[in-house]
Amino acid sequence: MSQNFQAGDFLIFQIESGYGLLRILGIDEIEGETVWHLAAFNELFMDVEMADAALANPENLTVSLPHAALTNRAFLSTQTARMKNEPLTGEDLQPLENWRAAAGEISDRSIRLLLGLR
Numbered sequence: 001m002s003q004n005f006q007a008g009d010f011l012i013f014q015i016e017s018g019y020g021l022l023r024i025l026g027i028d029e030i031e032g033e034t035v036w037h038l039a040a041f042n043e044l045f046m047d048v049e050m051a052d053a054a055l056a057n058p059e060n061l062t063v064s065l066p067h068a069a070l071t072n073r074a075f076l077s078t079q080t081a082r083m084k085n086e087p088l089t090g091e092d093l094q095p096l097e098n099w100r101a102a103a104g105e106i107s108d109r110s111i112r113l114l115l116g117l118r
Helices: 048-054 072-076 090-101 111-115
Strands: 009-015 018-030 033-045 063-071 080-085
Touching (some): 009 111, 018 048, 033 048, 033 072, 033 111, 063 090, 063 111
Antiparallel strands (some): 009 018, 009 080, 018 033, 033 063
C-alpha cells in the first residue's frame, strides 16, 4: 500500500458521478489479517475541492454507515486517498467499541457495495 493510513484519517473515494468520504476508525490485526474499521458519510461531492471544503467543518457531515469492518482485500478494492486526519472522539469510536464488544462480523465486500454505490 502506498499510503500509511491511520485512525482518524478522512479518505476520499471516487464513484461514477463524483466523490464520497470515509473515515478510518481503527485498524486491527486479527489472526494475522488486517481489518479496517470505517465510517461512511452521506454527502457526495462533484469534485475533490468540494470535499476538501466540507472537511473544513467535518462536524457538519452526516454519517450514513457508523461502522463497517472490512478485510484488507475488501478495503483495497476501493481506491482511496487521505484528505486529512483529525483525532477521533468517544462518539466517533462508540460504533467500533460496540462491534468489538459483540465480536461483530468482518465483511469481504467493498465499502461501495456495502453503501449500495457503483
